[in-house]
Amino acid sequence: MMAGVGNLSSSELAGERMLVPYTTKSQENEQCCFSDTTETDLLRNELGVQDIWLGRYERTDGTVIAGPGLLVLLEQANAKLADALKSQLENSVDAIRAMPTPFDQAILGDDSAPGRKAVKKALDALTAQNSSILQAAAELHIRLNLKN
């Protein structure tokens, strides 16, 4: 679970799906350049990560399935870190939602452009979240190895 959630959060979402297009400013490097659903995919990725930590999942009809999540485990090892991670996950969700659409336009321009500032803010939120996930793994005595 830690490897799955760690790699989705760090290598895939923050790394190849956001950092690479942000750095190259190139539409061909965005996640869904053909269907133009990149922003939805990024948000769903992050919600998935959050679901694993919170132990909850909202169905398309709005009903919620809930049970113990990874955060319950982390709370026992380090409650302060668990709190921090919980709010970092919320910050990431908010920051990804706040990115202007379409994503391939948001990454263009210089770094003061509103789109790039918003994407950068989401990237920074994910960086904080990923650093906590690595720390959480250590607290749980798991050697988490990430692709990048």
Place this chain on the structure above:
Amino acid sequence: METNADFSGGDTTAFDSTRNAFSLAARNLLPEHRTAYTMGSFFFDESWLAASVTPSDRDGLGPMFVARSCIACHIRNGRGRAPDSFLPTDSMVVRISIPGACEHGGPKPEPTYGLQLQTHALPGCKPEAQVLGSYRIIRGSYGDGEAYYLRQPTFRLSNLGYGPFQTNATISPLVAPAIIGLGLLEAVPEKTLRERELANRQRTDGISGHVNMVWDATAGKIVVGRFGWKAEQPSVSQQVASAFNGDMGLTTTICPQENNTEAEDVLTNALSGGSPEVSDEVFDATVLFSRLIAVPSRRDSTNETVLRGEQLFHELDCAVCHTPTMQTGDAPGFPELSRQTIRPYTDLLVHDMGPDLSDHRRVYQADGSEWRTPPLWGGGLIETVNTHNNLLHDGRARGFAEAILWHGGEAEHSKQQFRLLPKPDRDALVQFLQSL
């Protein structure tokens, strides 16, 4: 229980023995290297495209090439395999040259085909050749009478695109090696290699490895070689530039020319992907990524059989060349790689491996029968990562026992001792190698 011996790559070591074992970032990767590492990883995996009128970050493939991406041959950053009679090479390159040397002492290109055969080409261009392998089975037996069967390869070239070779040309088929721990090997001080060379010179048992002195295009001088099957590349950056160029037909600042010769009239058909085709930013990121891939930890290092195998590895003098431990020096800009105790099981020297392994092709000071001691770290995970156990430069060996049995030349005595071991000891030695 883990011991220091498990940290094959020092602080870079990753603990994962799944098929992802070669695909992990150094555990001590610095936050300031993460962006470039991610970029490099991305461009290592991405397929390059033919240049077209639409601008792209990753165009310029070809006109002739071996593969479209780095990962196509270095599958999951791992090792390529040998071809057979039906399946052409898909994760190996075939070098070619004629007797003599070029101006810096490297191999002399075949006048039409250059230094490497390109097995694919863009539409409108012809590939240089197709390469198939066939095998003759050689029977041998261990000291206790148990039979073994080795496969001796012959590589057949067909569909030559640009006429016959010069008759005295020689070819060398080389599988893609795993790309773990390259930055650590680069950070081993030259002094260490020289000390190993001196220690070899003082031996009286025939083991006589030496450094290969090769051309460094960036420095513009002859330096110690470290990478490639013949230690023909001095640095990770030149290795990466050569691979972009020779394997994918992509130009870089270091290798600005396309890979076809003047005798091959192909450029008129192809657009360029820019000058250079691989931007310095993408190139630098790919080099940084190549330096900072983690080495996987050992498994079972305290298992009794493994320990017995390790003892035999030393007793049979395997460890003379497959040097278990080394220290890295200072790698400027890379604290992750600096002053690490690493366990690569190589001395980075070239050794005579005997006529049966010779490719009859001299590369700088490495003769046809001389090969760089390949690192053994991660060797026990090749099968997990790459779903094959093909070892040696052309992938002829199926597993460690066969690889040992192909050793000759300086390793003849060690090989014979292995052959004469009782079966439980042979198995223990192989089990030790599987733990690396």
